[in-house]
Amino acid sequence: MERKEFIRKFAIVTLMPSLFVAACTDGNKKQKKSAGKTKTYTCPMHPQIVQDKPGTCPICGMDLVPFEKNAAEAALNLNESQRALANITTMAVGLNGFNAFKQLNGRLVVNPEGTEYISSRVAGRLERLYVRQTGEQISKGQPLYKIYSEQLVTLQEEYLLAMVQSAQFPNDQTFVQLLKSSKQKLSLYGQSESQIRQLGTSKKTDPYITYTSPGNGMVAELSVTEGQYVSEGSPIMRLEGYQSLWVEADMYPSEVGSIKDGQSLKVVIPGWEDQPQMMTVRFINPELNSGSQVIQLRGSIPNPNHQWQPGLQANVFVPSGSKGDVMSLPVDAVIRDGKGTHVWIEKSKGKFEPQMVKIGMESFDAVEIKEGLKTGDQVVITGAYLLYSEYILKKGKNPMAGMKM
Known part of the structure; x- marks a missing residue:
């Protein structure tokens, strides 16, 4: 028994160092394996933020996302479904002509040529306003207001008296001339041909006269109220027509030499990029705006179906140069950031790599690649x-990290 106990203790003492070494080796392997699986996290907007545990970006507060720390390959690989989902399309670059443009910031304003100022033709009291609010669309011939005027009654009586005298003495040119003169007075005071004809038929004066709109437009300003007494020439309302609009653009004094009166420029309304308009420059202000130190140019564009309203932003493009045999790309193909300017090239099917480029002239839809x-x-x-x-x-x-042009 003593011999067996001795042999057992001797075997334990002999094997213990081996077991310890094996355990340490397995532990190191597991630790290394576990360390190899440790994820690294970064911010999608600020890639300089890197840490080995989840969290939020200290700059923008976005949740950090994991990435492969050892992913040193510069290319991205996309399959067909990923490519279709991202709407990735490519084109082979080549040499062609290029026209550069400068963009001027502008705005649409009311064209005064389409504005109607309506004033009272006679003194009297406004019995009724048929238009009571601004923004209402008015058609030509539509009733605007009814006025009570004793002055018109006097003119109507003169016309009826002239009609009677002219009928009694048809060969007397004096009475014929008086009839024409009294009729002309009624016309000058805003009476229409039908209203004068109705007066001659009824032979009755009417102190209440309705005035109609002389044209089409929108009520931009209403200056009176119902029941108000007005004098001859008092403003009643202002109508604005939007069949055409002015485009006013701002430019610096150094740019004046590149634009001439009568020159045609391209105008794009944000939101209607598919409907560019051509504007002819009609006026260039000879003096600077005191508040902004810029010069204003003006032209007009048609406004079909009144789809644009005054106050909308407008971009005016002025030709600034042209070149032949230039390599160019659409604007959306060029990525600009703090590291530089680059594009993406498809090296092989589904494999995309970034490439730093140097750009030159630019237009509203293309950029030159130098x-x-x-x-x-x-x-x-x-x-x-x-x-x-x-x-x-x-x-x-x-x-672009590590890239140089």
């Missing part, structure tokens, strides 16, 4: 910003 691309490169023209965001989410860094 360096960074060669003829035939397949450049992403739609969905480039989605690739940019996806790269930051997956790689945790800016696509």
Whole structure:
């Protein structure tokens, strides 16, 4: 028994160092394996924020997202479904002509040529207003107001008396001339031909006269109230027509030399980019606006169906130069950030890589590429910003990090 006990204790003492070493080795392997699975987190908007645990970005407060810390490949790989979902399209770049434009900030304003100022033709009391609010659309011939005027009654009596005398003495040119003169007075005081004809038929004076609209427009201002006494020439209302609108744009004094009176410029209304209009410059203000130190130019554009209202923003594009045999891309294909300017190139099917470029002249829809691309490169023209965001989410860094032109 003593011999067996001795052998058992001796075996335990002999094997214990081996078991300890094995346990330490397994523990190190598990620790390394666990360390290898540790995730790294970054901010989608600020890739410089990197930490080894979930949290929020200290700059913008967004939730941090995991990314592969060791993902050093510069390319993004997308399958067909991902490409269709992101609306990724490409084009082969080449050389062509390029026209550059400067954009001027403008606005639509009322064209005074379509404005009607309606004033009282005679002195009297406004018995009834048929239009009681601004913003109401008025058609030509529509009743606007009814007025009581003793002055009109006197003129009507003169006309009826002249009619009687002219009928009694048809060969006397004096009475004929008096009839024409009294009729003309009624016309000058705003009586229509039908109203004068009705007066001659009824042979009765009427102190209540209704005045109608001389044209089409919208009521922009109402200056009187019902029951008010007005004098001859007192303002009643203002009608504005929107068949055409003025475009007023601001430019700096250094830009005046590039624009001439009578020049045609392209105008785009935000929200109606598919309906550009051509404007002819009609006026360039010879003096600076005291508050902003800019010069104002003006032109007019048609306004079919009154689809645009005064006050809308308008972008005016002025030609600033042209070149031949220039490599250009749509504006949306070029990504600009603090690191520089870059585009995305499809190197092979479904494999996209960023490429830094140097840009030159720009227009409202295209930009000149001076360096960074060669003829035939397949450049992403739609969905480039989605690739940019996806790269930051997956790689945790800016696509331009480490790149130099």
